[in-house]
Amino acid sequence: MAYIDWKESYSVGIKLMDEHHKKLISIINELHEGISSGDSEKALRKTLSALVDYTKYHFTAEESLMTQYEYPEYSTHKESHQKLLKALSDLQHQYEEKKGGLTIILKIENFLSNWLINHILESDKKYGPYLNSKGVI
Ligand SMILES: [Fe+2]
Numbered sequence: 001m002a003y004i005d006w007k008e009s010y011s012v013g014i015k016l017m018d019e020h021h022k023k024l025i026s027i028i029n030e031l032h033e034g035i036s037s038g039d040s041e042k043a044l045r046k047t048l049s050a051l052v053d054y055t056k057y058h059f060t061a062e063e064s065l066m067t068q069y070e071y072p073e074y075s076t077h078k079e080s081h082q083k084l085l086k087a088l089s090d091l092q093h094q095y096e097e098k099k100g101g102l103t104i105i106l107k108i109e110n111f112l113s114n115w116l117i118n119h120i121l122e123s124d125k126k127y128g129p130y131l132n133s134k135g136v137i
Contacts (some may be wrong), residue, residue, distance in 0.1 A: 003032035004113050010120050013128030014136055017065075020058040021120055026060060027051045028113050044105055048095070051112070052088060059085070062124070069134045071127055080123060084115055 004025050012020050030045045039047075066074045075105040091111065095104040 001031045003109075004028060004117070010117070012120065012124045013129075013132055014065075017062060019122065020061065020130060021116070021124075024051075024054060024116060025113075027054055027110060028116070031105065031109050035102060035109070048092065048105065048108065051108075052092060054113075056085065065131065065136065066127060069131055069136065071130055073123075073126060077123055077127070080119065084119070088112065091125065093109075 006022050006025055010021060012021070015110070027047065027050055034044050034047055042106060063074070063078055063081065065071075066077060071077070087109075088108070091104060091108045095101060095108070098104065
């Protein structure tokens with residue numbers, strides 16, 4: 001069973017953003033799977049950096065959609081992305097400094113999955129209807 005399962009209720013009504021969110025969930029699941037099956041630190045570090053890179057990529061895409069269509073809540077939304085990235089990079093540094101440590105990876109996994117689901121449900125869902133009304137589906 002996957003660590004997080006995509007649910008239809010997570011849909012923000014924008015196809016591309018849903019695809020991005022699914023991909024993020026699948027990397028979180030991959031990380032979880034890697035921990036459970038005792039993957040090497042090298043492999044875990046690789047998955048972790050893929051997760052951070054994809055998160056950045058997704059935030060950039062989401063923010064550019066918002067600016068392109070002049071989404072009124074853009075700055076608040078961008079701020080919450082920046083806070084997450086800061087928290088994520090702090091955790092990543094902690095991990096690097098301690099040269100590993102499954103506890104931190106578990107913390108990242110747990111933190112990011114909770115954050116992502118809450119963020120999708122509370123903030124991302126708000127831009128859906130707005131962008132739909134501008135013809136983005
Ligand atoms: Fe977002």
